[in-house]
Amino acid sequence: MIAVDMDGTLLGADGQVSARNLAALKAAEAAGVEVVVATGRRHCYAMRQLRGLGLGEENGLISSNGTVVRTMGARLLERTLLPKETAQWLCGHVEEFRNSLVMTFDRVGPDGEDDRGALVVEELEELHGSIGKWMVANEPYIAHVNPIEKALEGEDPIQMMLCGTVERMRRAEARLLEHPGVSAVGLGPQEWTAGVEVALHRTEYPVRDLSIVDILPAGCSKGSALLRLAADRGVGVEEIVAIGDNWNDVSMLEVAGRAVLMANAPEDLKEMAVGRGWAMGKRHDEDGVAEVIEAALAGKFAGALQVAR
Structure with missing residues (x-):
């Protein structure tokens, strides 16, 4: 393989x-x-x-x-879905970074395509500044919901993500890790411990000064x-x-x-x-x-x- x-x-x-x-x-x-x-x-x-x-x-x-x-x-x-109750407290936990937050739902049809609402954002300006090309490419799938918690009245999401500069996302990661239910950047499956609800996965592009912090259900990698x-x-x-x-x-x-x-x-x-x-x-x-x-x-x-x- x-x-x-x-x-x-x-x-x-x-x-x-x-x-x-x-x-x-x-x-x-x-x-x-x-x-x-x-x-x-x-x-x-x-x-x-x-x-x-x-x-x-x-x-x-x-x-x-x-x-x-x-x-x-x-x-x-x-x-694996991220329970909406978990997603709700995460929205409050990252209050300072909500303008960089994207919530993802699995709405893939038989043809492999999503529909609008597969991606949900509360604010657009900051995201257009950090991942503008991605925002344009995914416009048909993005729903603007304010407050973003309203998007959780339906199905559970599969993940949340924060996007921004490397320095800002390192601060966001540190803020997330203040909660005992959050695990550091996901490594192997042996890393998971009892009580952990979500795991962070970081992707960095230093040349572009861009970092993405994915917030996933615990055990997912x-x-x-x-x-x-x-x-x-x-x-x-x-x-x-x-x-x-x-x-x-x-x-x-x-x-x-x-x-x-x-x-x-x-x-x-x-x-x-x-x-x-x-x-x-x-x-x-x-x-x-x-x-x-x-x-x-x-x-x-x-x-x-x-x-x-």
Whole structure:
């Protein structure tokens, strides 16, 4: 099984899957390797780049950092909801950062598309300033609800997220962690303890001075979702290669038999990778994913990649 992140990993600087990366994924499929995409994007937004590529419809797509798993053909495999009572106290707990808050609901239809209200925001200005392109691209799915708690009168959400500068989001993370029901940035499944209701997953882009803090139901992560999917597909942990570039990929890099961190990863994450013994791949704009897959299929994984240092 090959599990690959999207943004900063599979997708190039143009936000698309390159011809070489796509050819490598298809070669893996042809060789009988399970191809899994694991992303912080929700299912609908991920399929914008994946639909039409000709990848197998039964391939797994781990979305929203592990809260939802579907096939690429939109068949639901598992989903974990954030209880509305938990979401309600979180809204109050992050009062200072409400203008950076987005709430996500799983409203994927049989065709893989969402409808409006899949994303809910209370204020627009701050979010347009930090993630303007994302806001424009997702406009058809965004509902403006003030106060945002009113959105919780229906179904439970799958996640909440805060977006802003790296410094501001580090403060938001610290504020969240003041509550005993909040766990730090999610790592492996062994990290969860009794009493924890939600877990934080951070994605940082220092060059853009952008950070996203995802607030997920406790126990949800790319790593835990990947382990369950692998077990369902009869794949052992030692048979998994995971490729990622950011902090929200740590959990799946930890659980995989072989882990590859992209060269465009944040510097502090690269430093951590040294201690973990992970391999270092090329950048996302250098077809780093293709190089990893080609080496793995040729049986030359160790020789083609350097250990992070």
